[in-house]
Amino acid sequence: MTSQQVGVDVRNADGTLGRVTRTLWSTRYGPITTSLQGVPLPWVVSAHAVRDVNMDNLRALNTWFRLDQAKDVHDVVNTLETTQGVPFFNTVASDRKGNALYADIQATANITDEHARSCLTMTGQLLFNPGLRPSNVPPVSIFDGKRSAYDWPDDPNAVAPGLMDPHKQPRLIRSDFVGNANDSAWLANPEQPLSFPKVMGDTVTPRSLRTQELILTARNRINGTDGLPGKGFTPQTMGKLLFAGNSRAADLALNATVTACRNAPFGLVLVDGNLVNVSEACPILDAWKDHDYTADSRGSWLFANYWVRLLGGQSIDKLPWRVAFDPKDPVHTPNSLVSGN
Structure with missing residues (x-):
């Protein structure tokens, strides 16, 4: 391990400048951390080092250059697979043939489900498997750094040591729609759910409201049931959808919220130990019928x-x-929030 002293000038309470110094530690795997994704990893018996799959990734330059030359979505997939230079992004593309592509082909550590089962520490198991960790925390893999067998294995199909075979990573090409709203790749299109190694995200778990809104918006546009002219996507309809302000949360919970508001005894609700009169809010929320976020919408x-x-x-x-x-x-x-809770 190596250490480095880092000092930062800060303003003291009396307005004077002082200096705060910290010792940062690093290993051959990467820097030492004491928390990750909001989960504390105290340095007691063991220290936790963060290994970055992109530390030596200069392949991204080749990826962007070749993406600029792609003629269709199949060229895009080929570029992603043969360069593996995308550091941590989703890729969405469409071509003049009417194909829509979603891909999460990137520089990913070669942590297959089998390797994870064999090599995860007890803490790693809690933070890696769905159902054990908090549902809003993405998978975190923690291995025992003392054993070389637990390192990221090399795959002959990957472009660099320690990377996952790009053919195991999720991609989907369809003629209707694909999309992603910062969830895993599972429901790029719900008609064709994707499967992939757990290190790349969860499957068969609740989706965010952004993901739900994306899918419902795309479906309604394709079916022509969103109030806009025609069916399918045009530059005009895409512009309207891009700047739409519908609240999926309100779709699911506003009616129950209004009911709970109106049923509050004397309009009083206990908030942080204080009784707050919410009766004026009830009709304002009830009047918010379109569930759109606009500058003049009080609801x-x-x-x-x-x-x-x-x-x-x-x-x-x-x-x-x-x-x-x-x-x-x-x-x-x-769905259907419990209004009596």
Whole structure:
């Protein structure tokens, strides 16, 4: 291990400048950390080092250059597979033949599900497997650095040592739509769910409201049921959809929220130990019929602040829903907030 002293000038409470110094440690794997994704990893018996798959990734230059030369989505896939230079992005593309591509082919550590089962520490198992870690925390893999067998194995199909075979990484080409809203690749299109190694994200788990909104918006546009002219996508309809402000949270929870608001005894709700009169909010929320975020919408402002407080940093499946998450209907569940809670 190596150490480095890092000092930063800070303003003291009396307005004077002082200097705070910290010792940062590093290993051959990477820098030492004491937390990751909000999960504490205290340095007691063991230290946790972060290994970065992109530390030596200069291949991205080749990736961007060849993407600029791609003629169709198949060229894009070939570029992603043969360069593996995308550091941590999703790739979405369409071509003049009417094909839509979603791909999560990138520089990914070669941590197959089998390798993870064999090599994860006890802490790593808790943070890697869905159901054990918090649902809003992405998979974190922690291996025992003392054993070389637990290192990232080399794959002959990958372009660099320690990288995952790009053919095992998710991609989908369709003629209707594909998309991603910062969830895993599982539901790039719900008609064709994808499977992939767990290190690249979860499958068969609740989707974010952004993902639900994306899928529903695309479906409605294709079917022509969104109030816009015609069916399918044009530059004009894409522009309208891009700047639409519908709240999926309001679609799922506003009616129950209004009911709970109106049923509060004397309009009083206990907030941080204080009784707050919310009776004036009830008709404003009820009048927010279109669920659109606009500059003159009082209901959207109230609901947005209420929703953030209601979530409290947890994922939506932890809220009190009458209908729980159903992996067979991940776009519409969970739903129906319990208004009496």
